[in-house]
């Protein structure tokens with residue numbers, strides 16, 4: 106990809122991958138190489154550039170966050186990507202996870218409900234030269250029926266349960282990774298669709314994501 110790389114950020118990124126990703130047990134080569142490559146500092150608001158490679162999530166405005174680097178690595182590794190997959194992502198946010206997916210998989214379909222975040226992410230990802238990402242603004246809990254089935258689905262916002270349309274739009278043999286639980290605390294879940302009716306569930310660890318808001322997610326205004 107043709108961006109001009111500042112060696113300062115390249116060094117921060119190398120250290121991030123060494124200590125936070127490889128150092129904590131992520132072994133997937135594709136994930137490691139993608140995270141060495143994607144310029145995460147461009148995906149955070151300018152005042153946070155120096156913090157972009159630190160070990161925590163950051164605010165991206167609109168009440169949303171860019172996930173901690175380790176969380177991105179673990180979720181991507183859990184997808185077990187080989188390279189030829191068609192991936193659906195719910196919650197484009199900054200577009201950082203989208204870029205990591207696009208480095209590894211063949212096609213990425215990403216849905217964001219906030220039009221402003223979606224537009225920012227699209228502009229940045231297009232300026233970085235990605236041509237295998239498809240954008241949609243709307244309620245991702247409904248999936249992207251016209252493009253189904255998907256080999257992999259990743260949801261980067263917290264859901265009360267796995268949305269039914271997403272179960273249906275996952276190919277048999279496919280994998281979904283999604284935080285499931287309450288509004289303020291969840292378990293990261295990896296589901297393998299073993300037949301049209303059956304999902305094999307593996308619980309990875311506790312996590313805290315912003316809520317997935319939509320028809321098969323949480324209501325927009327809790328308590329109103």
Ligand code: SAH
Pocket residue numbers: 169170171172195196197198199200201202203216217218219222243244245246261262315316317318319320322
């Ligand atoms: N992967 C992103 C994480 C963004 S936070 C990153 O690393 O930057 C989660 C995002 O999910 C937010 O941008 C939020 O607006 C979005 N979101 C919440 N509910 C959604 C829904 N039903 N459909 C699509 N996007 C949704």
